[in-house]
Amino acid sequence: MQLNSFEKEYLEEIDRVVAAGPFHDTWESLAAFEPPRWLREAKFGIFLHWGLYSVPAFNNEWYPRNMYIQGKPEYLHHRETYGTQDKFGYKDFIPQFKAEKFDANEWAELFRQAGAKYVFPVAEHHDGFQMYRSSLSHWNAWEMGPHRDTLGELKLAIEEKGLTFCTSSHRAEHWFFLSHGKEFASDIHEPLQRGDLYWPSMPEPNPEDLQSKPYPTEEYLTDWLLRTCEIIDRYQPAALYFDWWIQHEAFKPWLRKMAAYYYNRGAQWGRPTAICYKHDSMMFGSGIVEVERGKFAQAQPFCWQSDTAIAKNSWCYTDTLDYKTPRQILLELVDIVSKNGNLLLNVGPKSDGTIPETDQKILREIGGWLHTNGEAIYSSRPWRKPAEGPTKEAQGQFTDNQETPYTPEDIRFTVQGNSIYCIVLRWPEDGRVTVRSLSVSDDQNVPEFHGLIKELSVLGYAEAPQWNRDKDGLHVQAPFVSSEYPVVLKAEVL
Secondary structure, three states, X not given: OOOOHHHHHHHHXXXXXXXXOOOOOOHHHHOOOOOOHHHHHHOEEEEEOOOHHHOOOOOOOOXXXXXXXXOXXXXXXXXXXXXXXXXXXXXXXXXXXXOOOOOHHHHHHHXXXXXXXXXXXXXXXXXXXXXXXXXXXXXXXXXXXXXXXXXXXXXXXXXXXXXXXXEEEOHHHHHOOOHHHHHOOOOOOOOOOOOOOOOOOOOOOOOOOOOOOOOOOHHHHHXXXXXXXXXXXXXXXXXXXXOOOOOOHHHHHHHHHXXXXXXXXXXXXXXXXXXXXXXXXXXXOXXXXXXXXXXXXXXXXXXXXXXXXXXXXXXXXXXXXXXXXHXXXXXXXXXXXXXXXXXXXXXXXXXXXXXXXXXXXXXXXXXXXXXHHHHHOOOXXXXXXXXXXXXXXXXXXXXXXXXOOOOOOOEEEEEEOOEEEEXXXXXXXXXXXEXXXXXXXXXXXXXXXXXXXXXXXXXXXXXXXXXXXXXXXXXXXXXXXXXXXXXXXXXXXX
């Protein structure tokens, strides 16, 4: 493997930082990780999928892979729209990716209005085009396309708005992501060299086989490590997110080294960092457990995050997006927070750098609810029980596309200070609610709530509800309340 002087020196620096500690590249050492307080308290963040795939804006962000698979809708669409793949390949979208209307400050202000506390722009997706200034490849947004360090601009704007800047790398899958272009006449052909947009385009493995061959080579894994550490050092993100396939056996030593390097850099900066991972790619306790488009059905004793998209059918912008409603997203947020999780909600900007009007409207609706009810969400903790009600929750990945049909008996709980927040997921038309978990019991051995409620209010309303407690629960009458969104009852305890 041929490395230039910059790469050699960088690898030596990585080794020095890992050797110096306090974290080392073993799971035993990385188990000392603690979730940063800011992440535990933030609860709601924004994900951003924006890149070359936003130019064709067809189907989803896997366009660069699927346009090279014969018979796929993307393959046929590409030929009908742009011509054959040997005459117009994925690289030829770069001049069309101008981002001429991109204003990082406008984006950051929108995210602030949405009530988000942190933002994860994708630094590099599976396609291999870097959305940042890089010393390791010329195929990046600084040298091509918009000729702007879009990631750097976002970092400055996000932090100026008081939000926390994070970022993600989906580079691992690039090992095979464009490989099907070698199967017919296209612009993906040998020789491919490290640093090229299409390199290495190896045969696509079975995604379920975590020991599948051919293994990523030392050259590729070294390149992955260098790219990740470059992002860490140049942009100092408060958290990193990794998509699937870093769970492959070949990545493990490199993943541990990267994690130790990143956590040590955080210690040097005086700001603890975090890695969000899926599929048990990291040892439990060494980072933040991530669930894609889904959640846990029960409260968890550990900090976790659900990442999902504002649209059901794509992470990037397309002209056929099937949007979730603000209500559905807020229901997800409330349920996840009650179970000790965070929600990371993805938005897909257009290639010109604008965020679609529908996305903006949904985000502002969410922000309006959080402006009124945020004290039940931000910095909250799970209560002794997260939920009550008859509706069963789906658990696991890819389970959140349909809105759950909650009833007025479905309530979620959070705690902050001396207050228990009872979040009614569907407010009844008659304004009468019973919170069974706050019943009165003379039997101190019954493991239910035995505290004293001194005051009850409805967030967002000046009028006080009527209420009383008995053995059947806390009975609330608030006929003045009308909302299609979750309603928060605040019970202040002596």
